[in-house]
Amino acid sequence: MNEQAVVVEARALGKRFGAVAAVDGVSFEIRAGEIFGMLGPNGSGKTTAIRMLCGLLTPGAGSASVAGADVAREPELVKSRIGYMSQSFGLYRDLTVDENLEFYAGVYGLGEAKAARIAWAKGAMRLAELGPRLAGVLSGGQKQRLALACSMMHAPQVLFLDEPTAGVDPAARRLFWTIIRERAAEGVTMIVTTHYMDEAERFDRLVFLSRGHVMAIGTPAEVRHQFGDNMTLEDVFVSLQEADA
Amino acid sequence: MNRERVASMIRKEFVQMRRDPATLRLMLAVPLVQLMIFGYAIRTDVRNLPTVVFDQSRSQESREFVQRLTATGNFVLRGEAHSYDEARLAVDRGRARAALVFPEDYARNLKRGRTAAVQVLVDASDPTASQSAIAAAQLLGQRLNVERLQQQTGVDLADRLPVDVRVRPLYNPALRSSVFIVPGIIGMILSNILIIVTALSIVREREMGTLEQLIVTPLARSEIMLGKIVPYILVGYVQMTTVLIVGHLAFNVPVRGPLLALYGATFLFIVASLGLGLFVSTLGRTQAQVTQTAFLFLLPNVLLSGFMFPREAMPPAARALGALLPLTFYLQIVRGIVLKGVGLRELWPQVLALAGFAAAFFSFSTQRFHKTLE
Numbered sequence: 001m002n003e004q005a006v007v008v009e010a011r012a013l014g015k016r017f018g019a020v021a022a023v024d025g026v027s028f029e030i031r032a033g034e035i036f037g038m039l040g041p042n043g044s045g046k047t048t049a050i051r052m053l054c055g056l057l058t059p060g061a062g063s064a065s066v067a068g069a070d071v072a073r074e075p076e077l078v079k080s081r082i083g084y085m086s087q088s089f090g091l092y093r094d095l096t097v098d099e100n101l102e103f104y105a106g107v108y109g110l111g112e113a114k115a116a117r118i119a120w121a122k123g124a125m126r127l128a129e130l131g132p133r134l135a136g137v138l139s140g141g142q143k144q145r146l147a148l149a150c151s152m153m154h155a156p157q158v159l160f161l162d163e164p165t166a167g168v169d170p171a172a173r174r175l176f177w178t179i180i181r182e183r184a185a186e187g188v189t190m191i192v193t194t195h196y197m198d199e200a201e202r203f204d205r206l207v208f209l210s211r212g213h214v215m216a217i218g219t220p221a222e223v224r225h226q227f228g229d230n231m232t233l234e235d236v237f238v239s240l241q242e243a244d245a
Numbered sequence: 246m247n248r249e250r251v252a253s254m255i256r257k258e259f260v261q262m263r264r265d266p267a268t269l270r271l272m273l274a275v276p277l278v279q280l281m282i283f284g285y286a287i288r289t290d291v292r293n294l295p296t297v298v299f300d301q302s303r304s305q306e307s308r309e310f311v312q313r314l315t316a317t318g319n320f321v322l323r324g325e326a327h328s329y330d331e332a333r334l335a336v337d338r339g340r341a342r343a344a345l346v347f348p349e350d351y352a353r354n355l356k357r358g359r360t361a362a363v364q365v366l367v368d369a370s371d372p373t374a375s376q377s378a379i380a381a382a383q384l385l386g387q388r389l390n391v392e393r394l395q396q397q398t399g400v401d402l403a404d405r406l407p408v409d410v411r412v413r414p415l416y417n418p419a420l421r422s423s424v425f426i427v428p429g430i431i432g433m434i435l436s437n438i439l440i441i442v443t444a445l446s447i448v449r450e451r452e453m454g455t456l457e458q459l460i461v462t463p464l465a466r467s468e469i470m471l472g473k474i475v476p477y478i479l480v481g482y483v484q485m486t487t488v489l490i491v492g493h494l495a496f497n498v499p500v501r502g503p504l505l506a507l508y509g510a511t512f513l514f515i516v517a518s519l520g521l522g523l524f525v526s527t528l529g530r531t532q533a534q535v536t537q538t539a540f541l542f543l544l545p546n547v548l549l550s551g552f553m554f555p556r557e558a559m560p561p562a563a564r565a566l567g568a569l570l571p572l573t574f575y576l577q578i579v580r581g582i583v584l585k586g587v588g589l590r591e592l593w594p595q596v597l598a599l600a601g602f603a604a605a606f607f608s609f610s611t612q613r614f615h616k617t618l619e
C-alpha cells in the first residue's frame with residue numbers, strides 16, 4: 001500500500017467562520033486506492049474539510065492538493081478529477097436511470113466515450129435492468145448505486161462519499177461496500193464519512209476529527225490503540241462526542 | 246462555456262418539463278385563460294347603461310330624444326318611471342344606472358323657440374363607467390341645438406360654426422378596450438409566469454439536493470443558469486405567439502408593426518424576467534417561501550406598470566416605482582408595435598431600458614445565486 005502514490009494531501013488546512021475555527025491545522029496524506037474514513041461528531045469539521053478538498057470552499061489557511069491539482073488555485077481541475085456522492089444522492093427523481101446517467105455523462109463532457117462509459121457504470125454498479133425506471137421509484141439501495149454511478153461517470157481518481165449508507169438496508173449496504181472495494185482495487189481513492197462504526201472498522205485508514213482538530217489518525221487498529229486497548233471505534237466516537245459536549 | 250455541458254442541462258430541463266404535465270399545462274393554459282378573462286370580461290368602455298325614463302311631456306319630441314340617446318349605444322331603455330321619486334329610486338337601487346327626466350313643458354318650449362330642459366341622471370359612483378355616457382348625452386344636446394337653430398333660421402349652420410373640433414381617435418378608432426388590453430396580456434403573462442417558474446425550478450433543485458451535486462461537477466454556475474433559462478425563453482415565445490394569434494382571431498387585435506422587432510425586444514424582456522425569477526429564488530429556501538415572495542413582484546406588475554391603469558394618472562411615487570419594472574417599458578413596446586405599428590426607430594429608448602434591466606438583473610442575480618451556493 002505504501003508504495004502507492006499520494007493522491008490527496010492536506011497540509012495544515014484551516015478555515016474560520018467568523019470567530020469559530022471550523023477546521024484548524026489538519027494534515028494527512030491519502031494514497032491511491034485507499035478507503036479513508038473521516039469520522040467525528042456533528043460539527044467536528046468533517047464537512048468543511050471535505051468542501052475544501054472538493055474545491056468548493058477556499059482554504060483559509062494551509063493548502064491541499066487533490067489528484068494532482070491545488071484546491072485553492074485550480075478548483076475547476078479538482079472538480080473534473082473527483083466525484084462526490086452526497087447523503088441526499090442528488091438524483092433527478094423525475095428522470096429515468098438512463099437519463100440521469102446520460103445527464104451526468106454530458107455534464108462531465110464525456111463526448112464520444114459516453115455510451116461505453118454508461119454501459120460500464122450500469123454493469124459495475126449492478127443497474128443493468130433498471131435503465132427505463134424513474135429514479136424516484138427505486139429502492140434506497142438502488143438510488144445509492146445510481147448516485148454512485150453518476151458520480152463515477154467520468155472515471156474520477158478520488159471519490160468523496162458523504163454518509164453514503166444512511167437509510168439503506170443491510171443487504172444493500174453490503175452490496176454497496178463490495179462495489180466500493182472493487183473500485184478501490186482499480187485504484188480509485190475513497191474518502192468516506194459515516195456514522196456507522198462497524199463500517200469504519202473495515203476502512204484502510206481513518207482520521208478522527210473533533211472541533212476542527214485531528215484527534216487520531218491511522219488504521220482502525222492503530223486508532224483504537226491510541227485510546228486504550230479494549231476500546232472499540234464506537235467507544236472512541238462516543239468519548240469524543242462527550243468531551244465535546 | 247462548454248457546449249456539451251450546457252446542452253445536457255438544457256436537455257434535462259426539457260425532459261423534466263415533459264414529466265411535469267401539471268406545470269406544462271399551467272404554462273400553456275394560463276395565457277389562454279387570462280386572455281379570455283381580460284379580453285372578454287374586463288371592459289373599461291362601459292356601454293348600454295340601463296336607463297329609466299320619466300316622461301311628463303309625452304310628446305313626439307321627447308320620444309325622439311330618447312330614441313336618439315339610445316342610438317348612441319351608451320344607454321339602453323329599461324322601462325318607464327311614473328314619478329321623479331320612482332326614477333331616482335330605480336337608480337338608488339341599482340335597477341337602472343341612468344334616468345331621463347322630461348318636464349311637462351319640454352315639447353311646448355321647443356316649439357315656441359324657448360330653451361327646453363331635460364335632465365339626465367347618471368350613476369357616477371364608478372367614474373370610468375359613467376364618463377362615456379355623460380359625454381354622449383352632452384354631445385347629443387349640442388347636435389340637437391345645431392339642428393334646431395338650423396330649422397329656425399334656415400341657414401346651413403354646419404358651414405358657419407366658429408370652431409369645428411374634429412377628434413380623430415388613432416390606432417383604436419372604435420375605442421374597444423380589448424384591443425388595448427390584449428397586447429398588454431403578453432407582457433403580464435410572460436413576466437409573471439416566468440418569474441414564478443424559474444424561481445421554483447431552481448429552489449426545487451436546492452430542496453432535492455441536486456444543486457449541491459451540480460456544483461461539485463465541472464459545470465460552471467453560468468452554465469447551470471444558461472441551462473435553466475434557455476428552455477424558458479422558448480416557453481415564453483410559445484406563450485407570446487399563442488396570445489398574439491388568439492388575440493387576433495378572437496378579439497380582432499391587429500398586428501401592425503414589425504414582428505421581428507417585437508420578438509427581438511421580447512428576448513430582452515424574457516431575460517429580464519428570468520433574472521428577476523433567479524433573484525426571487527435566492528430569497529427563499531423552500532418552494533412555498535419562493536411562491537410567496539414572487540407575489541411581491543406580481544401585484545406591482547398588474548397595478549403600476551400601466552397594464553390596467555394609466556401611469557399618467559398615478560402620483561409621482563407610484564410612477565417612480567412603476568419605472569423600476571421591466572413590464573412598464575415592455576408594455577409600451579408591445580402596444581407600440583402591435584397597435585400603433587411603430588418600430589424600433591420610435592421605441593429605442595424603451596428597448597434600451599429593457600436591455601439595461603436585463604443586464605442589471607441578470608448580473609446581480611447571478612452574483613447572489615453564487616453566494617447562496619457557497
